[in-house]
Amino acid sequence: MNELASRPQAAAAERPEAARRPVAARLVVLIAGAVLLPALILMVAGWASWRGTWAEAGRELARAAEINAEYAERLVEGHARVAARIAESLAVHDDAALRAVGTELRESIARFIGELPLVRGAVVLDAVGDVLLLTGEAEAGWTRAPVGTYAAMLREAQPGRVLLGAAYRPPGFNGPLLPLGQRDPVRGRAVILLLDGARIGTALGRNVGGEDDSAALLRTDGAILARHPGFADPPPPLAPDRPLMAALGAGLAAGTIEGTTPRDGAPVLVAFRRVEGAPQLAVAVSRRRAAIAAQWRTAMLPVLGIGLPAILGLLGLALVVRRQQRTLELALAGLEQRVAERTASLQEGEDRLRVAIEAGRFGTWETDARTGMTTRSPRALEIFGLPPDQAVGPASDWAARIHPADRERVLAAWERLLAGRAPNYREEYRFRGPDGGWRWLESTAAVVRADPVTGLPIRCAGTVQDFTDRHEAEARRELLTQEVNHRARNTLAIVQAILRLTRAASPAEFARLVEGRVAALARAQALLAAERWTGAPLETLLSDEMAPYGGGDEVYRPGENRFALDGPPLRVRAEAVQALGMVFHELATNAAKHGALSVPEGRVSVTWRVDEAAGLLRIRWSETGGPVPSLPKHRGVGSRVIEATINGQLGGAVERRWPEQGLVCEIALPLAKTRAPG
Known part of the structure; x- marks a missing residue:
């Protein structure tokens, strides 16, 4: 009896030992799945994020290259026209006459190019490259190019193309100069304008996206003409084996390539584009790979913040499951225990589903297709605006509050689901809230149980979500698009008015006046775009309009330069920015032609103040140090533009x-039409 009794006890002792071997194997698989799979997903997410960041950087650089190419095209075309205009004016003189030309002609050309902010001087060459005439800053001699520069420009010139020389830095000058000109096809002489390479580089830098991005204007032979960040001495030309030069040599018009920086060999992503109308020119915008990697790391931080804790959590969960399995195997728990654990696992899944639904602010409901009664979750009651005692009620209560314009469509989709003609449905519709207003809801539904014989639904379940805020945001975005279109039409109307009102004695004078007024309009437009169409600071608006006349960054130091601005901080409404920009442009143009800015010692002071009591913005423009003014004999175009803008458009x-x-101009404007809200 004792021997027989000991055998079951030994078998019972052997079962836990035998159970430990498969438990250990399952533990390894469980831990590997809990750690390696999320790690693999995290790696794939990192790789996808890197590709996305790299592609986005390429798109940003391509957009910047396109904008800079358009800028370079306007730069070359505009100054080429200026050079051609000078060449036409000199066509009546032969070379000997130009060498003996008097001061009056030089000063005339100097005044002409003095209105161009990028031009530092002008040089007139004969057919072999010898200098016939110097004017502007070039007359001082320090801006003269190295020996052979002009002859090389003429030698390499191609018919119909703009002359472009290599950038150089004259002694005593703090930046490079860029020779650009046009050749007279009849006499063979050329007019070369010396452009400020540092300012061109600064303009290129305004269009790049990142702080560390660089931009360059270069010839297709590798010579760098202008660059951001700027350079004191022109860098050596790019070698022909550089990836950028290889792409340009292959005839590509635009593209994105990988390369290295010439200075330190750092990896970069480069977008390039040829300049339309000047195929010997191209622009390049680059971003260091390290900067792109920094953007990627920033984008990956949220993923890592979720992924790493998830891996650790899964690892902990695996260990917990292992412990539970070990306990079950060693204890040889019965069927009742296993059923209880399965029930707990199902409950845990339901809890997770409930947490997910609550986090997404979804309401849930379930409808018995045979009785038409619907059971709604607390969140669904909140969305529908129903009291808690209506958690269970007929579906007709819901249908009655659907917007009449949407009701037929939504109910038709619901009937198709109940008739078994559709496995699910998703509809967006307006629903009357408890306050009487209309809310935008999105409902989804699916058949969760069907009759095995007829196939008709027995039970349907779904979710409902209130997306009113998102819908209103989309409506606001559409309104903003319409506003932008409206402003574009207004801008075209202003340009038409400029062309209609401008009067001049010659086509050249007409073109100059129109270009100046359109440029003022463009500056105001650019300032509005930079401020996201919310208005613009009055001081910045004034500075931009004075920049072509010697203002710029120094406008904030009264007494030391030609301009002085003084007034409290004030943002101008978006509707008034372009109008005030045109007014200030007309005043500055008049001062440059007849007033204080027509002589070196002239000064302009602009002050403004807010008169809250009268509800007015008062602006005072005063000129000193210029010629003694006299009363105008007739009202010019500028006067009509100022009066029409202030009196008619702005109500001032x-x-x-x-x-x-000198001239004193007092302007009073209603604050309601000029001061930006906030």
Whole structure:
């Protein structure tokens, strides 16, 4: 009896030992699955994020290259036209006459190019490259190019193309100069304009996206003409084996390539584009791979913040499951225990589903197709605006509050689901809320149980979500698009008015006046775009309009330069920015032609103040140090533009006086039409 009794006990002792071997194997598989699979997903997510970041960087650089190419095209075409205009004016003189030309002609050309902010001087060459005439800053001699520069430009010139020389830095000058000109096809002489390479580089830098991005204007032979960040001495030309030069040599018009920086060999992503109308020119915008990697790491931080804790959590869960399995195997728990654990696992899944639904702010419901009764979750009751005692009720209560314009469509989809003609449905519709207003809802539904014989639904379940805020945001975005279109039409109307009102004695004078007014309009447009069409600071608006006349960054130091601005911080409404920009442009143009800016010692002061009591913005423009003014004999175009803009468009008043010191212009504008809200 004792021997027989000991055998079951030994078998019972052997079962846990035998159970430990498969448990250990399952533990390894479980831990590997809990750690390696999420790690693999994390790696794939990182790789996808890197490709996305790299592609986005390429798109940003391509957009910047396109913008800079358009800028370079306008730069070359505009200054080429200026050079051609000078060449036409000199066509009546032969080479000997130009060498003996007097001061009056030089000063005339100097005044002409003095209105161009990028031009530092002009050089007139004969057919072999010898200098016939120097004017502007070039007359001082320090801007002259190295020996052979001009002859090389003429030698390499191709018919119909703009002359472009290599950038050089004259002694005593703090930046490079870029020779650009046009050749007279009849006499063979050429007019070369010396452009400020540092300012061109700064303009290129305004269009790049990142702080560390660089931009360059270069010839297809590798010579770098201008660059951002700037350079003191022109760098050596790019070698022909550089990836960028290889792409340009292959005839590509635009593209994105990988390469290295010439200075330190750092890996970069480069987008390039040829300049339309000047095939010997191209622009390149680059971003270091390290900067792109920094963007990628920033984008990956949220993923790592979720992924790594998830891996650790899964590892902990695997260990917990291992412990539970070990306990079950060693204890040889019965069927009842296993059923209980399965029930707990199902409950845990339901809890996770409930947490996910609550986090997504979804409401849930379930409808018995045979009775028409619907059971709704608390969130669904909140969305539908129903009291808690209506958690169970007929579906007709829901249908009655659907917007009449949407009801037929939504109910038709619901009937198709109940008739078994569709496995699910998803509809967006308006629903009357408890406050009487309309809310935008999205409902989804699916058949969760069907009759095995007829196939008709027995039970349907679904979700409902309130997306009113998203719908209103989309409506606001559409409104903003319409506003942008409206502003574009207004801008075209202003350009038409400029062309209609401008009067001049010659086509050249007409072109100059129109270009100046359109440029003022473009500056105001660019400032509005930079400020996201929310208005613009008055001081910045004034600075931009004075920049072509010697203002720029120094406009904030009264007494030391030609301009002085003084007034409290004030943002101008978007609707008034372009109008005020045109007014300030007309005043500055008049000062440059007849007033204080027509002589070196002249000064312009602009002050403004807010008169809250009268509800007015008062602006005072005063000139000193210029010629003694006299009363105008007739109203010019500028006067009509100022009066029409101030009185008609902005509803203000303007008063001009001409004391001996110079013009004084007093402007009073309603704050309601000029001051930006906030």
